[in-house]
Each structure stands twice: as C-alpha cells, then as structure tokens.
Amino acid sequence: MTEPAKPIIQIQNVSKRFGKVTAVDNVSLDINAGEFFVLLGPSGCGKTTLLRMIAGFELPTEGKILIDGQDMAGIPPNKRPVNMVFQSYAVFPHMSVADNVAYGLKIAGVKGGEVRDRVAEALELVKLGGFETRMPDQMSGGQRQRVALARSLVMRPKVLLLDEPLSALDAKLRAQMQFELSDLQEKVGITFVTVTHDQDEALSMACRIGVINKGEVAQLATPSDLYEYPANRFVADFVGSVNIFEGKLILDEPDKAAVDCPGLGKVYLNHGVTGPHGADVWVALRPEKIYLHVPGAGKAVNAAAQDAPDGHNFARGKIKGMSYLGDITLFEIELETGARIRVSRPNLSRHDQEDFTWDDKVSMHWRADSPVVLLG
Amino acid sequence: MAEQDWKTNRGVFAAVSLPTLLWVILFFLIPMAIVWLYSFGENKGLTEIDISGTLDNYKRATEWLYLTIFGKSFAVAALVTLICLIVGFPVAMAITFASEKWRPWLLLGIMLPFWTNLLIRTYALMMLLGTQGFANKGLGALWEGTSWIKTLVGLQPLPTWEPVQLLFNNFAVVFGLVYVHLPFMVLPLYAALDRLDRSLIEASLDLGAGHFRTIMRIVVPLAAPGIVAGVMITLIPALGAYLTPDLMGGTDSQMIANVIERQFKKANDWPFGAALSFLLIYAMFALIAIQSMRRKVPAVG
Numbered sequence: 001m002t003e004p005a006k007p008i009i010q011i012q013n014v015s016k017r018f019g020k021v022t023a024v025d026n027v028s029l030d031i032n033a034g035e036f037f038v039l040l041g042p043s044g045c046g047k048t049t050l051l052r053m054i055a056g057f058e059l060p061t062e063g064k065i066l067i068d069g070q071d072m073a074g075i076p077p078n079k080r081p082v083n084m085v086f087q088s089y090a091v092f093p094h095m096s097v098a099d100n101v102a103y104g105l106k107i108a109g110v111k112g113g114e115v116r117d118r119v120a121e122a123l124e125l126v127k128l129g130g131f132e133t134r135m136p137d138q139m140s141g142g143q144r145q146r147v148a149l150a151r152s153l154v155m156r157p158k159v160l161l162l163d164e165p166l167s168a169l170d171a172k173l174r175a176q177m178q179f180e181l182s183d184l185q186e187k188v189g190i191t192f193v194t195v196t197h198d199q200d201e202a203l204s205m206a207c208r209i210g211v212i213n214k215g216e217v218a219q220l221a222t223p224s225d226l227y228e229y230p231a232n233r234f235v236a237d238f239v240g241s242v243n244i245f246e247g248k249l250i251l252d253e254p255d256k257a258a259v260d261c262p263g264l265g266k267v268y269l270n271h272g273v274t275g276p277h278g279a280d281v282w283v284a285l286r287p288e289k290i291y292l293h294v295p296g297a298g299k300a301v302n303a304a305a306q307d308a309p310d311g312h313n314f315a316r317g318k319i320k321g322m323s324y325l326g327d328i329t330l331f332e333i334e335l336e337t338g339a340r341i342r343v344s345r346p347n348l349s350r351h352d353q354e355d356f357t358w359d360d361k362v363s364m365h366w367r368a369d370s371p372v373v374l375l376g
Numbered sequence: 377m378a379e380q381d382w383k384t385n386r387g388v389f390a391a392v393s394l395p396t397l398l399w400v401i402l403f404f405l406i407p408m409a410i411v412w413l414y415s416f417g418e419n420k421g422l423t424e425i426d427i428s429g430t431l432d433n434y435k436r437a438t439e440w441l442y443l444t445i446f447g448k449s450f451a452v453a454a455l456v457t458l459i460c461l462i463v464g465f466p467v468a469m470a471i472t473f474a475s476e477k478w479r480p481w482l483l484l485g486i487m488l489p490f491w492t493n494l495l496i497r498t499y500a501l502m503m504l505l506g507t508q509g510f511a512n513k514g515l516g517a518l519w520e521g522t523s524w525i526k527t528l529v530g531l532q533p534l535p536t537w538e539p540v541q542l543l544f545n546n547f548a549v550v551f552g553l554v555y556v557h558l559p560f561m562v563l564p565l566y567a568a569l570d571r572l573d574r575s576l577i578e579a580s581l582d583l584g585a586g587h588f589r590t591i592m593r594i595v596v597p598l599a600a601p602g603i604v605a606g607v608m609i610t611l612i613p614a615l616g617a618y619l620t621p622d623l624m625g626g627t628d629s630q631m632i633a634n635v636i637e638r639q640f641k642k643a644n645d646w647p648f649g650a651a652l653s654f655l656l657i658y659a660m661f662a663l664i665a666i667q668s669m670r671r672k673v674p675a676v677g
Contacts, residue, residue, distance in 0.1 A: 055578075055582060057578055057581075076581070077578070077581045077582050078581045078582070078583075078584045078585060078586060079584075083582055083583065084578075084579070084582045086575040086578065086579055087575070088573060088575050090573065090575035090576050090578065090579035092576060092579070092580075092594060092598075093576075093598070094597045094598060103580070103583050103585075103593075104583030104584050104585075107583065107584045107585050107589065108584055148579075151579075151583065152582075152583075155583065155584070
C-alpha cells in the first residue's frame with residue numbers, strides 16, 4: 001500500500017450516443033493495474049457499451065480512453081493490449097480447443113514450439129489440460145467458457161475484459177466459477193474488467209465495483225462499501241435487498257441525527273449525516289440488520305421500546321408474509337403505520353422457522369448505525 | 377402436440393403430401409421415364425419411335441465431338457460459378473453487415489431481376505453489349521476523349537475507334553450467365569453469413585487478426601455450407617443453360633443444352649436427344665452425390 005495504485009485504464013469524460021439514445025453519459029473512471037474491476041448495472045445501462053469501447057468495438061462519441069497511458073483513439077481492436085471473453089464465448093466452432101487457443105499466438109507470429117508450450121500452459125491454468133483435440137461442439141458451456149478464457153489469457157493481455165462471463169452457466173457452476181475467476185485473476189495478476197448485472201457475482205469477485213445506471217456512474221466503491229454505504233437510492237436498491245422510507249431530517253449533529261419517516265416513525269442514528277435541516281431524505285435499512293422477536297418476551301411491559309436494547313431503534317408490526325429460504329426466513333411485516341417492511345432472520349437452529357407465523361404480532365429493533373440516510 | 381400428431385397420424389401426413397406426390401409423379405417422374413426410355417430407342421419414320429433397347433444413342437453421345445461440348449459446358453459453368461462466388465461473396469457480406477434499414481432494400485435489389493422475364497433481360501443485356509450498344513458507346517467516348525487529350529499535348533491521335541465485339545462470343549455467354557445466376561449465389565451466401573455469430577468475428581479481431589485474415593480463417597470456413605449450396609445452385613442451372621448461349625453466344629459457344637434442343641427440334645432425333653439429356657442428368661447426379669458425401673462441417677453457433 002506504499003505506492004499509489006497505478007491506473008491501467010483511464011476513462012475520461014466518455015460518452016456514447018447511438019442516434020438519439022445516450023448509452024454512456026460522460027463517464028470518468030480509473031481502473032487500477034492488477035485489480036478485479038466489475039461494472040455492475042441493470043441491462044441496458046450502458047455497461048457493455050463501455051466495455052466494448054475499451055475493447056475497441058465501439059468508438060466513444062466524446063471523451064478519451066487511455067490504456068496504460070496510451071490514448072486508444074484510432075487504434076483498432078486487433079492492435080489493443082486487451083483481450084475479451086465474450087458473453088457467447090465466441091469459441092471458433094470449426095477449430096479444436098488447441099487451435100482456438102493458439103489462434104492469437106499464431107497471428108502474433110509466435111514460433112511453433114512456444115505456441116505449443118503456451119497453449120498447454122493456458123489450458124492447464126483453466127483446468128482443461130488434455131482437451132487439446134476436442135472440438136467445441138463436444139464440450140459443455142462451462143468448458144467452452146474456459147476455452148475462451150484460455151484463448152484470451154494466452155495472449156498475456158494487459159487487461160482481460162469479460163462480458164457477462166457467468167450469465168449462461170447454471171447456479172452451482174456459476175458460484176464455483178466466481179471463486180475460480182478470482183483465483184485465476186490473483187494467479188495471473190492481469191487486470192480483469194467484468195461486466196455483470198448480477199450483484200452476487202459483483203460482490204464476490206470484485207476488488208472494486210462501478211455501479212452504472214442510465215449511462216452514468218452511480219457509485220464507485222469496494223463491495224462492502226457499496227453494500228454498507230450506498231451513495232444513493234439506486235445503489236441501495238440495486239445492490240442487495242433494502243427497505244427504503246421517505247422522511248425529513250429533523251436532527252443533525254456531529255454525533256447524532258434523526259429522521260422522521262411517516263412510514264417507519266422516528267429513526268435515530270448515532271452519527272451525523274451532514275444534510276440541511278428539514279431536508280427530504282430517505283432511510284435505507286437492510287432486512288438482515290433488523291432483529292425480530294416476540295413482543296414483551298421475558299418482560300412484563302408490553303412495549304416495543306422495552307424489548308429493544310439501549311440505543312436501538314424499534315418498531316412493531318404484524319407478519320403478513322413469510323418465505324422460508326432454508327438458510328434464512330424472509331418476513332414481510334406490516335408496521336403500525338400501515339407501511340410494510342422486509343426482515344430476514346437467519347435460521348440458526350433447526351426449528352427457528354417455527355418461531356413465527358402469519359399474523360403474529362412482532363417487535364423489531366435495529367442498531368442506531370444500521371440505517372443509511374440517503375440524500376438522493 | 378401438433379408435431380407429434382404430424383408424425384404419428386399417417387392419414388394427415390398422406391392427405392398433405394398426396395397432391396405434391398401426384399404432381400411430381402405425373403409431371404416429373406412419368407415424362408422423365410418416357411424420355412429415359414426414348415434414349416434406348418430408334419427412329420422409325422417421322423413420329424414413330426421404337427424402343428428397342430439399343431445403346432447406339434449413348435455410343436454416339438459419348439463420341440469425341442459431344443464429349444468436347446460436354447467438357448466445354450462444364451468449363452463454362454464452372455467459370456461462371458467461380459465468378460459468381462468471387463463477386464457474390466463480398467456482396468453477401470455487404471448485405472449482412474448493412475444496417476437494419478438498408479438490408480431489405482439491398483436484398484430487394486438482388487431479387488429485382490426475377491421480376492422480369494429472362495428473355496427480356498437477355499435482350500436488354502444484348503442491347504447493352506451490341507456494337508451500337510451503351511457499353512461500346514461509352515468505351516468509344518473514352519477512346520475519343522483520350523485521343524483528343526493526346527492531340528492537346530501534341531501527341532499523335534489514336535487510330536479511329538473500332539467497336540469491340542462484345543456479343544456473340546464466349547465472353548458474352550459467360551457474362552450473360554454470370555448476370556443471370558448471380559442472385560442464386562448471393563442468396564444462400566447471405567443466408568449462411570446472416571446466421572454467423574458476430575462475436576466470432578469480433579473475437580478474431582480481438583485476438584489480433586486483421587479483417588482479411590478474419591474473413592479467410594473465420595468467415596469463409598463457417599460460411600462453407602452456404603458456399604457449397606451457392607455453388608450447387610449456380611453450377612447446375614448454368615450447366616443446363618440454353619437461352620443465354622443460344623441468344624448471346626457465337627457459332628462456337630454452343631453448350632450442351634443447345635445441342636440437345638437441336639436434336640428434339642431441327643434434327644428430329646428424339647432418342648439421341650434423350651440420351652444426351654440423360655448423360656447431363658447423370659453428371660448432375662454425380663455432382664450432388666459428391667456434395668452430400670463431403671465431410672460434415674460442424675454447424676455454426
């Protein structure tokens with residue numbers, strides 16, 4: 001951490017318009033050498049366009065893209081020091097695995113013996129050793145993806161671009177590939193830039209995530225910062241699951257703040273939010289940060305306040321919906337105000353899901369540092 | 377459900393396929409069988425043919441004179457197919473990569489000639505290529521212009537313009553056949569290229585290949601089924617071409633179909649004409665057999 005991270009890709013005020021449609025709108029961001037960077041956003045947000053501009057398949061309408069300090073304007077895809085793994089993998093169907101992986105090396109003029117060695121090494125890296133003579137139509141989707149990975153990695157690019165790399169795999173394989181991709185990235189030390197709409201994928205693999213919404217960068221942060229400190233309602237809602245309540249900022253001091261939400265009541269925080277007094281704000285509260293229990297359990301006083309530990313916020317409601325997901329149970333609770341809130345509860349023991357049922361009255365409480373106050 | 381019925385319910389299947397089957401039997405198989413039988417027959421009088429089982433017609437059909445005409449027909453058809461492929465491939469690629477807005481219009485442009493009768497198109501082409509045609513007028517104007525410029529800079533003028541003989545020779549036949557058959561080549565090529573996954577092309581570029589290498593190593597091999605289809609669909613009709621060599625060819629550019637026509641009409645030797653026809657049909661069978669025996673190319677996508 002002594003030397004500052006060096007940007008390998010610099011995207012400077014890049015916009016891309018297709019006719020009247022603005023796909024990418026004045027985006028500036030730096031991607032550091034050696035990091036696993038993920039562009040996350042809903043479909044049609046412009047993230048793939050951004051990736052394709054780095055690869056050279058689309059040209060920016062405005063702005064500059066620099067790779068390793070070099071301006072990429074006018075440099076075609078086949079001359080850029082980046083390689084891409086396509087969403088459809090784009091493995092050449094008329095070539096064997098070895099020929100696929102050797103394709104770029106042969107074009108680069110690498111000699112026969114070295115080609116063989118590097119192909120074998122790349123296939124070993126993606127755990128496809130021994131598959132050299134297979135044809136792509138004899139392989140599964142996951143294997144074809146590994147071929148596409150090996151074919152790009154064998155070129156030793158400065159940056160590897162991955163377009164929705166896991167979207168076509170089934171859930172189990174996807175989870176496994178998330179770890180493998182992270183491992184691979186650490187092993188080869190190449191900068192990975194991945195595009196995905198899947199937040200789990202982004203959170204599990206990325207060093208840093210750029211959330212893209214409507215062609216703009218909504219937030220640029222590490223996975224945990226993104227989740228715990230979302231910058232706006234879009235990020236809070238898109239990354240993970242969240243309850244959002246509208247309210248007015250009624251107290252804002254360096255060490256405490258309060259928001260009055262018509263839906264949730266007064267929410268107290270143990271830190272300042274630096275917003276103008278009386279401003280319209282939103283309180284975001286993650287379902288897993290809310291504790292759920294039977295009202296008045298262990299105490300005689302039938303008040304939610306008594307159920308909550310000191311310094312916690314509290315609320316009461318009635319269970320209106322439940323879904324048992326195995327590791328957690330998800331509750332939909334109608335608050336006394338009529339608003340609804342989602343709460344998730346880990347099933348720590350085998351019978352935890354039996355603790356509550358529909359129409360049960362429940363108390364909830366959450367720590368004063370759990371809610372996030374959003375200004376936009 | 378419907379598909380299952382289709383396969384299992386023989387009654388439906390028969391009802392649907394019967395008209396076509398009858399049509400093919402009545403108007404294709406039976407006439408072909410008659411012609412086939414004629415090829416083993418002899419002329420007895422003006423209209424009478426005795427199917428005696430003789431092989432004389434085939435013996436005569438395989439004489440050197442006719443073999444050279446067969447050979448020449450093959451050569452012309454092959455040349456026409458090759459030119460169609462070389463011209464048609466870039467055209468098909470251009471249509472494939474044209475914008476959504478333009479593609480239907482470009483395809484329409486390819487198919488537009490089919491809206492006019494072949495005879496009329498051929499005559500139009502002849503007007504273009506004649507000694508007084510637009511091609512010669514254009515060339516003449518260029519020639520005169522060059523001559524004039526030469527006199528301007530003080531050089532000797534060129535000799536007077538002699539119209540080029542563009543019609544009634546082998547060139548005219550090949551030109552005419554290419555003109556007629558080009559759409560047959562472009563359409564299957566377009567169909568094959570349109571199915572090609574664009575990301576394969578992008579992957580090739582991404583791995584450092586230039587456009588030419590991408591076309592030769594990725595696009596052409598993957599368009600192979602379309603190329604084969606285009607070649608067959610061009611070669612076979614070109615081989616049996618009759619109208620174009622008849623109207624645009626010279627005395628030495630007759631193709632096998634013209635010889636066959638003469639047997640049925642002027643020479644009134646139906647058995648010999650039938651034998652020649654069936655030799656041509658056998659040759660086409662052989663071509664199709666070779667095509668279906670070639671190694672299966674893995675499906676695109």
